[in-house]
Each structure stands twice: as structure tokens, then as C-alpha cells.
Amino acid sequence: MTLQQIYFGYFATMMTIISLLVVSRKNPVHSVLWMLVLFVHMAGLYLFLNAEFLAAVQIIVYAGAIMVLFLFVIMLLNLRKEEKEFRLQKQWPVSAVTAVLFLVVLVSILGKITVLPELGEYSIDMINAQGSLMTIGNVLYTKYLLPFEIASVLLLVAIVGAVVLAKKRIE
């Protein structure tokens, strides 16, 4: 086994285990804290893919900002009641069977992966030479300007929606 395989194997296995921990913990705060660990591992995988900028964003945005929001929301909930109940819904055996079947499909195509010649203009060498931050910066406001602007409208809609659904009613 090469060092790369060990690195990837560690992160992939850990992410699977941690994901199971996130959904199976009785205490929601524990779930959220495991999710924090999950996000850090995800950042590790991004590093493995030479995407150091994405790894940094993953830590800052997800592990930093979004996790705090999660904890805030959980503080507002009544935890006592949650803790007593079984965390999985009663249809979990069906879900489990579906998930296993899905795994079988994915594993069965694993052998069919053909390594194609390096595709696309953003090759690993090019990104290594330039750095992923610069590559993203170069295309974000030029080639990907339109998606970028659409995303801004999307965020606006999200804000409007949050306000509309949560504001105090004026009768």
C-alpha cells in the first residue's frame, strides 16, 4: 500500500464510521460534535485532492459557522424529550436494506472504472503550478460569472424565506 492509499483509506473509513455515529447518538449535542469531526475529515479528503482552498473553506464555513448555528438551534429545543426517544424511525429496516442494495450497485461498478486520459482544462499539474486559490479566483468572476450571480439570487431568496416564515405576524 502506498502512502496515498493509507491516507485516503483512513479518511474514507473514518467518515463512514463518524456518519453512523452522527445519526445514531441519542444526545443531539453529541451528534453535532461528531458532525464537527466529520467536517474536519472531509477537509482532509479535499487536501488529498489538492484542493487546499476548499479544505480551508470547509473548516471555516462548515466547522466554524454552520456548526455554531446547529448548536444554537439545539439549545432552543427541548433536549430532555429527544433523549428518551429512539433516534431511528420505525421504517429503518427498509432504509437499511435500500442502503445495502445501493452499496452493492456502487461496488459492482467499482471494477468498471476505466482511467481515462486526463480530461478537462484544469489538470492537476496546472493547478499545482498555479495554486487552487488562484485557479478558482481566475474563473469565478469570468467563466463562472453567471452561476456566481445566480447563487447570489438564491441566497437572497433563502434570506427572504427565513424572514417570511419566521417573522412575527402583524394582524
Add this chain to the structure above:
Amino acid sequence: MDLPITITLMDIRAIVPELTLICVGLIIMLLDLVVKKKDLVALAGIAGTVLALFGTYKLYGVTDTQFVFSNMFVLDGYANFFKVIFYINLILTICISIKYMEIEKSSFGEYYALLLFATSGMMIMASAADLIVLYLGLELMALSTYILTGLMRKQPRSNEAAIKYFFLGAFSSAFLLYGISLTYGMTGTTNIKEIAFAISTLGIADNPIMYLGLIFMIVAFSFKVALAPFHMWAPDVYEGAPTSITAFMSVGPKAAGFAVMGRILMGAFGDMQAQWVTVLIPLAVLTMATGSIIALSQTNIKRMLAYSSIAHAGYILLGIIAGTPEGLTASVNYLMIYTFMNIGAFAIVIMLRSKGFQGENLDDYKGLAKSHPVAAALMLIFMFSLAGIPPTAGFIGKFYVFMELIGSGYTPLAIIAIIFSAISAFFYLRIVVYMYMKDAEQEIVLTQSPTMNIALAVTSVMVLVLGIFPSFLLYFVRYSIMGY
């Protein structure tokens, strides 16, 4: 490395209709602060839509197919025709919602702004030439409709519908992204044209990973257009949402879903037609069966129309299965007709809602012909059209789809579709029987408003006119899709 910014005036021109809708949406939100009468806000929304329609009209046919924003966005007859469907859907929805939202005590300016944003999302989907743009347009549409679904905050069923729609929608987005990433991994691009090119040059049409990516995308789109077995959300969401939004969702997102389905399947995965047809045929049969059979046992008209819209999605899919430009023409033609008849039917449902009276049970339609002959006659037209009975437009829509299907050699499938169509006639005609042959159990007060009457007049006239003179619309569709 220095990259010049290469956005020209031509690029901006191409997205003027979308920009108009988004800007008017923003103006409406500001207007909402100063204008007390929400009717004016709604009228501003209609005015904005007409403005955007004018923009599309100016762009229509003036230019050939053109790609702008570094091949992210495409302007062609196909996209423009779908945009016209979205405009009609938006204007009719605003017309039928003004009075209704007041009765529901949920008349906010944001309601109209979100309708406009949702429509701009659909337009972006129809014009997407890149999977990233497609995904963002889809999310813009979906996020706005989730919020609109839950707008009646005090009604638990509205909240439930919004939550259900949101969770399942997020789940389907995950499938879409998984499909996109598998496709990107195999072809090295997210551009629809380049994917088609990569599939043919690399010879990976038989690759199971491409197949899996394709199936994941079909799953996501099936969710959006409510094809069985991905339709589970539809009855609950259609029932819980404000009725005007139900009308909006049963047409807009469905049309947008079919727009991208047509573009992705025929544009990007054209070489894999054999593969996607084998996936779509069982989906279509299952969808028509689910929609037609489960609708028989419904007692709530919104749920019944939800199953009816599921069945119609199955018929529309048949045109795509035919896999020819003519088949696509028939599907798009059907979508346009479906827009009028479905919104018309929902308009009548909305009219039955008055203060303190839901008017959603089938029993409420008993004896409607005696107390309100005009409304009953209009409902009769829409029900006949949905059932596909001549001389209404619904017949023409189904007729062309089945013709193209038989023309492409799928005769057994066409026969199955006709059988299910006959089954579905039962529950449409049951309403007609209730209205004309039963006695009223209670006094029904219809809620009327000028805009509602306009919407009803337009939809019923269009259903009849397109039923009697179908060639005009068909010519228009054919002309639009020609360049595609």
C-alpha cells in the same frame, strides 16, 4: 496568468428577461413596505412579467441559437418556448391568487416576489447549457416553491407540506449532484454540448458509470416532475400548499423539469438513448398507473388533481420516450395545453374557497350546476379537457403524443397509455356527475374577483380554441424546436 473579463453587451442582452423578473421581484419587496393594498403589488408583478415576456419576444427568432456567458447559457427557440409557458403560468397564478391569499390571511408582498424568483429559476433551467447553471436554476426554483408552500404559517398542514417538500427536494438535489459529479468524472466537463461530444469521442456510452450518472439525474428530474415512484411528496404537498401555489407548482416546476429532461437526455446523452429509454418506459407506465388508479379513491379535490397531474406527467414523458424531435414537439405542445387546463381547474377550486369554508371536498361540488351554472360549465370544460375528450385541447395534446409514440414504434406503450387515460376519465367525469346530477348539500358561495374572471376566461377560451384549431400552437412549437 491574466484572464480578461469577456462579458459583452450581447451576453447581458440574452438574460434580460431573467434580469427583469429578478429586478421586479426586488422592487415588489420594497413596494410592499409602502403600499398597503396588496392588489397593486400583484399588478406590479403582472406588469413585470409582461415586460419580461416582451423581452423574450424581442429575442425570439431574432438570433439563431446562441451561447453566452462562456457557454453557460443558451438562447434558442426551445428555451424561449418554455419561457412563454412559465410567463403564462406566472400571470395566471397571480391572477387567481390575489383574492385567495386575502381569504387565507397570507397576502404578503413577498408572496409575489417569490413567485417571480421561482419563475426566473425555471427560466434559467430552461436556458441552462451547463450543469452547474442548471443546478443553480433548479435550486432557485425549488427554494422559492418550498417557501411558498409553507406560507400559510398558521395551518399545520401547510407547514407539514413545506417540510416534506423541502426534505425530499434536498434529497433529490443530492441525487442530481451525484449524477453530475459522476458525469463530470467521466467526461471532464459540465457543459451539455461538450458532454455529448465527450461521450461520442471517448466511446463511453456503454460505461456503467455513465449509466449510473444518467440514472441519478433521471431520478432527480423525476422527483421534480413527480413521476412514480418518486411522486410520494406530491399529494401531501399539493394538498397542504395554498391552492394557488398548488396550481403554480403543478405546472411550473413540472414544465421546467421536462425542459431540462429534454435538453439533457437528447442534448447531452443523445448517444445513450437506448439506455435512457429503457429506464423511462417503466417509469412512464408506473406513473400513469399510479396517477390514474389512486386518483379514483380520493375525496379531496386537491389530492385528486395531484394524482391527475402525476398521470399527466406520465403522458408528457411519452413524447420524450419517442425520442424524436416530433415526439419532443408533442410533449411541449401537451405541456402548453396542460398549463391552461390545469390552472383553469384550480381556479374553480379556489373560487369555492370562501371565508370559513374550505370547499375542497368532492361533495362540495354536488349541485353546483344549479346554483352556479357558469362556474359548473367551466369546470366541465376543464374536466373534459383533463380527461382528453374532444373537442377540448386535452384531447389534442394526448392525441399528438400517442401518434408520435406509435410513429416511433412503441405501439404497446401507446395502448397502455390509452387504457389508463380511459380509467382516468372516471374520476374527472365523477365531478361532472356531481355538479349536474346530484342535489346540493349546502349553499356554496363563490369568491369572485375581476382578475380571477380574466384568468378563467383566458384558460377556458384557450382550452376550447386549441381544441378546435390545434395546428396554430403545433406550428408554433415546431418552429421553436426546429433549431434544437
